[in-house]
Structure formats: structure tokens, C-alpha cells
Amino acid sequence: MEKSTEYRVRNYKDGDEIHLAKIYSECFEPVTPRRLKQWHRRMKVLPQNLFIGEAKGKPVSAVEMVFKDLHMGEGVYIRTAGVSGVCTDSDYRRKGIVTNVMKLSLNNAENTGASNSSLYTGLEIPAHRIYSRLGFVDVMTNHAYVKYLDFSLVFTRWIRMLNQRLKDSKIPTRRLQGWEKSAAIELKEVGTLAFRFRRGHFERLKKPPKKPDVVLSTDILTYTKIVGEGVFDWEEAVKTKKVTLKRGEPADVEVLKRILRWTWED
Amino acid sequence: MQIHVRKARKEDAQQMLSLYTDFTREFVGPAQRDLKTYRRMMRRKDRTYWVAINEQGKMLGYVLSRFDERRRQGSIDETVVDPKNDYEQVAKPLIDKACNTLIEKKAAMIVAGSFGNLQHEKIFPALGFLSFESTDVFMYTVLNTQAFLNELAPVFVNRLKRMEGWNGLMQIECEGHSVFIQKTKENTEHLVWSNQPVDFKVTLNRDVLIKLVLGVADSTEANQMGQLEVETAQNQTATNQLLRALFPKRQFLIMDYW
Numbered sequence: 001m002e003k004s005t006e007y008r009v010r011n012y013k014d015g016d017e018i019h020l021a022k023i024y025s026e027c028f029e030p031v032t033p034r035r036l037k038q039w040h041r042r043m044k045v046l047p048q049n050l051f052i053g054e055a056k057g058k059p060v061s062a063v064e065m066v067f068k069d070l071h072m073g074e075g076v077y078i079r080t081a082g083v084s085g086v087c088t089d090s091d092y093r094r095k096g097i098v099t100n101v102m103k104l105s106l107n108n109a110e111n112t113g114a115s116n117s118s119l120y121t122g123l124e125i126p127a128h129r130i131y132s133r134l135g136f137v138d139v140m141t142n143h144a145y146v147k148y149l150d151f152s153l154v155f156t157r158w159i160r161m162l163n164q165r166l167k168d169s170k171i172p173t174r175r176l177q178g179w180e181k182s183a184a185i186e187l188k189e190v191g192t193l194a195f196r197f198r199r200g201h202f203e204r205l206k207k208p209p210k211k212p213d214v215v216l217s218t219d220i221l222t223y224t225k226i227v228g229e230g231v232f233d234w235e236e237a238v239k240t241k242k243v244t245l246k247r248g249e250p251a252d253v254e255v256l257k258r259i260l261r262w263t264w265e266d
Numbered sequence: 267m268q269i270h271v272r273k274a275r276k277e278d279a280q281q282m283l284s285l286y287t288d289f290t291r292e293f294v295g296p297a298q299r300d301l302k303t304y305r306r307m308m309r310r311k312d313r314t315y316w317v318a319i320n321e322q323g324k325m326l327g328y329v330l331s332r333f334d335e336r337r338r339q340g341s342i343d344e345t346v347v348d349p350k351n352d353y354e355q356v357a358k359p360l361i362d363k364a365c366n367t368l369i370e371k372k373a374a375m376i377v378a379g380s381f382g383n384l385q386h387e388k389i390f391p392a393l394g395f396l397s398f399e400s401t402d403v404f405m406y407t408v409l410n411t412q413a414f415l416n417e418l419a420p421v422f423v424n425r426l427k428r429m430e431g432w433n434g435l436m437q438i439e440c441e442g443h444s445v446f447i448q449k450t451k452e453n454t455e456h457l458v459w460s461n462q463p464v465d466f467k468v469t470l471n472r473d474v475l476i477k478l479v480l481g482v483a484d485s486t487e488a489n490q491m492g493q494l495e496v497e498t499a500q501n502q503t504a505t506n507q508l509l510r511a512l513f514p515k516r517q518f519l520i521m522d523y524w
Binding site: 066070074120229 | 476
């Protein structure tokens with residue numbers, strides 16, 4: 001953990017959605033303050049159940065509580081304090097802020113009568129470690145199904161999404177600074193798809209360059225697992241030849257892996 | 267059986283709620299819903315509910331699909347089938363209809379997922395979907411063990427009530443907190459406390475309790491692996507029977523997100 005920062009924890013107040021939308025966009029997906037408010041309204045997140053970590057006069061971290069009754073068998077439902085929207089501005093991570101905000105919101109949930117709490121997260125993101133340390137247990141992973149109807153368009157949308165994500169994410173912007181490279185992905189069932197990163201922007205290439213900086217070959221299921229947050233072991237995939245790295249300096253391959261998985265924190 | 271699939275109407279909300287309640291009864295994890303939940307969900311323009319109707323006009327199931335126009339991405343979010351019918355038989359035409367409509371809307375991809383619906387593995391791959399384990403995970407913790415055990419007491423009472431051939435005092439102890447259930451020929455009840463000799467005592471930690479209660483761990487296996495401790499004069503067969511009665515292997519399923 002890095003050096004401590006002065007901060008305070010308070011409940012949500014009107015106007016916070018402007019800062020929160022920026023943090024949400026960085027942590028989850030691009031969202032506007034208006035859409036964020038709509039989400040809170042729809043999920044019935046009351047201001048007293050939205051906890052804000054504030055540093056230097058602005059929100060830097062947030063935790064929401066959504067209360068639901070879950071079936072425990074025999075027709076008995078038990079109220080759970082559902083944790084959601086856990087996020088921290090990347091400039092304020094590794095300072096224990098969100099852990100403390102989580103602890104305070106869980107204490108509050110307990111004081112209001114919730115005997116338990118539950119949440120959805122990703123196995124590979126740093127937050128999973130925080131939740132485990134706070135006593136959360138993995139119950140079940142999601143099983144995903146994907147059907148492609150127009151893969152070329154899916155790829156174009158993926159490139160657009162990368163640019164949208166990049167706009168709000170400080171860590172990848174820093175990490176990609178100076179990395180002006182092209183990459184080709186050979187998909188057995190679809191063909192070769194290529195993109196390059198130049199001047200802080202991802203760009204789809206209609207034709208793969210003659211000598212891309214990184215060339216990776218795989219099948220569509222493996223590719224879907226990589227970009228679609230599937231359970232995936234890169235080394236194992238290389239060993240079993242599910243993924244073949246045909247060209248590329250190790251450092252460039254590492255960056256491509258991060259772009260595909262969109263995981264930027266170690 | 268002939269199944270007709272049509273778009274859901276406002277007046278279907280009550281039947282859809284009843285279907286959901288019946289369908290989720292056999293699972294642990296589903297969230298409680300009310301009529302308002304359905305009315306609100308049906309008002310949303312990006313969502314379409316398809317319902318399956320039999321020859322008699324009875325609703326057998328429904329599916330919820332969504333289309334994100336900006337991303338040209340369709341999704342199949344929820345499939346619910348009356349448990350009196352064969353899941354695959356009803357769900358397949360529903361999902362098929364939802365997929366075809368998304369294709370007509372020019373979706374570039376369709377995604378679906380489920381936390382615990384094992385039946386989907388028979389349906390989606392057959393419709394040309396790629397299938398894989400995601401890193402999305404549902405996590406659970408107990409904040410107040412005594413309160414949690416007290417809330418679970420009616421579950422244990424009902425389960426023990428159905429257990430024939432055993433009467434006595436049962437104690438489930440988790441990290442210093444206990445729930446006591448007394449079973450006699452006439453009655454099964456939750457006791458606040460007792461210093462009577464306990465006939466069957468299960469000691470476990472919070473993690474094991476969560477996994478057993480949510481049906482993702484097997485109680486007899488947990489006993490064999492030393493994850494829980496049983497103190498009783500009963501033999502191994504009776505012990506396993508009691509453990510299975512208390513913590514039956516139930517399918518965990520959750521369809522609500524937050």
C-alpha cells in the first residue's frame with residue numbers, strides 16, 4: 001500500500017454524479033452523470049446507501065448498497081446487502097480508501113439489519129482480493145455464451161470500445177504512451193484482423209500491414225475467452241498451441257495481451 | 267405439445283411473476299420479485315419479453331431479450347419455465363424466437379449467460395453459441411453470524427420436519443454462534459438456547475456454512491474432508507442422512523444483478 005492520503009467518507013449528495021460518472025467510466029464502462037442517476041433510481045440506491053470516499057474536496061471512491069431478498073430454500077427469503085458500483089479513481093488506488101469505504105458500508109448494512117452481503121465481481125481484478133480479505137467467498141462463476149453474426153462489425157465495435165475506454169482510463173493511457181505499434185490477429189474461422197495504436201488512438205486496419213509488430217494466431221473460441229473475460233491461462237494456451245505468437249518482441253506481446261484482456265493493473 | 271410464442275403484453279405480468287416464483291422455488295439464490303418489478307421491467311424499451319403459450323392458452327415460460335442498438339449487440343438475459351414442463355422443450359422455441367428477432371434487428375453478436383442454469387448448456391451450444399466459463403463471480407459473506415443462523419432457522423426446521431426416523435436436539439455452531447432445533451414426534455421447533463444434551467452437533471466455519479447453505483458444496487464430502495465436525499452417537503449412515511437433510515445439494519441460481 002502506498003502512502004496515506006487524507007480523505008473522509010460521507011453519503012452521496014446531489015452533484016456527486018458528475019465526479020462519480022468519471023470514476024465509473026474509468027472502472028466499468030463509459031457512463032454519463034444522467035445515466036448514472038437513472039441507474040441509481042432504477043436500482044433503488046438511496047443516498048444513505050451510497051458511500052463516497054472524498055479527498056481534496058472531490059469524490060474519489062464509491063460503494064453502493066442495494067438490498068434484495070434471496071431465496072435460501074423452503075420458501076424462506078433472507079435480506080442481503082448487495083454491494084455494487086465499487087470504484088476508485090486510479091490516482092487514489094492502493095491507499096486503502098475503498099477497503100475502508102467498503103468496511104463502513106458493510107457495518108452500516110449490518111446496523112440496519114442485514115446479516116449478510118453479496119456482490120458480483122471478476123476473478124482477475126484487484127478488487128477480488130479486497131473482497132476476499134473482507135470475508136467474501138466465491139460462490140459461483142458465470143457461464144457465458146456468445147454467437148457472432150457479423151464478426152467484422154464486432155471487431156470494429158471492439159476497437160471503438162477500446163477508444164471509449166481509453167478516454168476515461170488514466171492507467172492504460174500512461175502505459176500506452178509511446179507504444180505506436182500494429183497488431184494482426186489471425187483467427188482460423190474468420191481470417192486476419194488488424195489494428196494499430198497511433199497518437200493515442202486505436203484504429204482498425206482494413207488490410208493487415210505487411211509486417212505487423214505483433215502477430216497472434218488463435219481460434220475464435222480462444223479469442224472470445226481472451227477479450228470476453230473468460231477463464232483463460234495465457235501460458236497454458238501457448239503451451240497447448242491454442243494461441244501461437246508468430247511475431248513480436250516480448251514487451252509488445254505483453255502490451256497486446258493487456259489490450260485484449262483490458263487489464264492494466266498488476 | 268404445441269407451443270406458440272408471442273410478445274408479452276402488460277396483462278401477462280401477473281402470470282410471469284407466478285412462473286418466476288414457481289420456477290425459482292427449487293433453487294437457492296433467486297431474488298424475490300413482485301408485480302411492480304415486472305411492470306417496471308416490461309416498460310423498458312430496450313427489452314422484449316417473449317412468452318410461450320400452449321394449446322389451452324396457458325403460459326409455460328418466458329424469455330427476456332435486449333438489444334443495444336449502438337453496439338448492435340443482442341442479449342438473452344433470463345429464461346423462466348414452469349417447472350411442471352420440460353425446460354428444454356419450452357425454453358428452446360423461446361430462445362430461438364428471441365435470437366431470430368435479434369438477427370432481424372441486425373445484431374452483430376448475441377450474448378447470454380447464467381449463474382447456475384445448467385440447462386442452458388443443452389440449449390445455447392445447439393443454437394450455434396460458443397460456450398465458456400467466465401471470470402464473473404458471485405461472492406457472499408456473513409456479516410452477523412448469529413442473525414444469519416436465526417434467519418436460517420426456519421429453513422432448518424422445515425428440512426428436519428421432513429426427516430423421518432430421527433428425533434432429538436440439533437445444534438449448528440458456527441464460530442461461537444449457534445442455532446438449536448428440537449425435533450420430537452409431534453413438533454419441530456427453533457430454540458433460542460438450550461443446555462440440554464445435544465444429540466447432533468455440527469460445527470463449521472463461515473465459509474463452509476455459506477457454501478453449504480447456498481448449495482455449492484456437499485455436506486457429506488465436507489464432513490469427510492474435515493471441513494465440518496459432527497458430534498453424535500449416530501452411525502456414519504445416519505450422520506450422512508442427517509447432514510444431507512440439513513444441507514441438501516440444491517442448485518444455486520441467480521438472475522438479478524446489482
